[in-house]
Amino acid sequence: MSKLYEIEVEKPNGETVAMSDYKGNVLLIVNTASKCGFAPQFAELQKLYEKYKENNFTVLGFPSDQFLNQEFDSTEETMEFCQMNYGVNFPMFKKMDVKGKDKHLLFEYLTENSKGLLSKEIKWNFTKFLVNESGEVIGRYAPKTNPKDIEKDIQAQLA
Template sequence: MELYTYSAVKPNGETVSLENYKGKVLLIVNTASKCGFTPQFDGLQQLYEKYHKDGLEILGFPSDQFMNQEFDNNEEIMQFCKVNYGVTFPMFSKTDVKGEDAHPLFKFLTKEKKGIIGSEVKWNFTKFLIDRDGQVIDRYAPQTKPEKIENDIKRLL
């Protein structure tokens, strides 16, 4: 239940409680617009379109912590995602996902599911799969393409 105690800020400045996503299967992803993994937005959007009606929510958190691969402001980020990849799943404001200033949500996620080489997020497009009860079920490396996660998502739906 701890997952639902967090909130995050949308690009328009609105604070959204993760409690709004209670009962949904979540795929939480730290994203970047200028990364070699950026084309994964296509796969994420396809998953969203295919399974949103069944209870899947994909939550994107842009981060500029990995070689400055994100635009400076939220408007540019949202425009890029919409125009180039047709992103319609919820995106949030640019967020720190590692280090002392990491968003509390990412501190929670990395504590719940450590990576192969430690708990901290190591790169863009690290993905966390959460079940309908708010339990962190799995963590996927940046190289893991969204379509490789599809069967895990279907099991939770």
């Protein structure tokens, strides 16, 4: 069993969710930031989620404020922004650290099991990780990569 499924994350309301709840799903895990220039990617992420959610595919959004303070202070503001501006209804979680000494275990797992450019550390918002149904990281995509450009890789995992 993948170590991914041993990790717990927190929903915006403070409820704890086990990543094992997503076992058997192909996941696109993204560190997000509402005030980032890449925020329009929320719309593309939502489209992918809607298109493939019936095929055991899920997008998981993890807000982070570690890159030039581009996330709201409150989780409520973040959720409202994502829903009002981009119609986001894929699972979003509580703001967390995705790099540094307080990096959440989820991003520790993702970065240790994927190659980054020059280093494994996440360098900016909207870094995307594609995880197969067994919990293995099979792709890492740069912030500038449009989610629609990942669709073929998602389809390959769902086939």
